[in-house]
Amino acid sequence: MKFYSTNNTSSRVSFKEAVFNSMPQDKGLYMPVTIPRLDDKFINNLDSYTLPEIAFHVAQNLLGDDIPADDLKTIINDAINFYAPIVKLEEDVYVLELFHGPSLAFKDFGARFMSRIMSYFLEEGEKQLDILVATSGDTGGAVALGFLGVPNTRVTILYPKGKVSDIQELQLTTNGQNIRALEIDGTFDDCQALVKQAFTDDELNAKYRLTSANSINIARLIPQTFYYFNAYAQALKQGKNKIVFSVPSGNFGNIGAGLLAWKMGLPVEQFIAATNANDTVPQFLKSGVYQPKPSVATLSNAMDVGNPSNWVRIADMFKDDMSQLNKLITGYSFDDEETTKAINAVYNHYKYVVCPHTAIAWQALKDYQQDVPTDEAAGIFLSTAHPCKFPDVFSDEIASHIDTPAQVKELHAKTKKSVALGKDFEAFKDYLLNNA
């Protein structure tokens, strides 16, 4: 499959180039030249396949020319080695648990697949790949654990001091090996600015082979389609073939992957874009005006995005028929007070604990089901992270109901190792140059 830039649809690069460049020079995003439609036989029989089988079939349709089948199978079996169950909470309300990977967030799908793809394409004797990543919490952990021990790669994570949860910080700072963490005395935006400046610095680029691991990389998007197909497969097993997905959204990579799955033939009735107060997209869906704005801080901080980076992909997929997009997606947004109410309501209704991002998706689904009672589809809301990653948002009673996974208990026994830096570029650059 060749890929083009959304800013120049006649451009062409290979999958390998698209992965290593991450973003085209013209600052568009890479998209596949054609979106293959999967055969009906596969779609209609999804319930007879496992997650790795589904992932392989989907990936092969997109990347079959780029990676031989056996290699692709190995990559998928290694990357997608955890499950993504749907759990029924009540009639026509299911939660898709995407937090069973090593960092306990859905970003494990993208990060693990991307790390293995990069490692696969790195040829013998090639210069080590230096991955720089800024994180507000979840991305760093997924990327760190995704690349941990992957040969010929090194990850440098920048995170804002005091602004990630304890578990997130431990996931970033206790790995050792090829992972190092920089604790920046600043905000997430400062971390992001440092990384961006590093990519344009001649001296750093001469010395290192720098690449980014953020959510705009096409190798993170593709594996996120897998769990939509797999969730549908599980719904089929429960006798449901009309599905609505509610997706907690920040940079819109997750829902973008869902829409890509739809374009590939997954018969989804409706997508719900659920956001916090950073409601650029829900506003756009209402008014038709796309007006990015500065982000505001909320309880669901992984969705504090005022200008979603993956939106251009969605706009590109529907450029020939924006009215189709308007029919397919509905937007809902909720403030922090509503988020807290939703967390409590989910707990009270089902004795189930959701993280603040997931709570927003649940509330959006419930509101949608009330607003559109004619839609008889079953609703699946995506749970993007394990609640134990955000302990500060819960009441004591709810917190005591969180099942802490074993890997988190182990984390607490490990020692944090990070380097403290200010937010000025020169100190960051010195660190990189002097710590080859």
Ligand SMILES: *Cc1c(COP(=O)(O)O)cnc(C)c1O
């Ligand atoms: C990253 C993240 C999101 C937002 O996903 P996008 O793909 O950026 O829309 C939602 N919830 C959690 C827990 C996340 O880590």
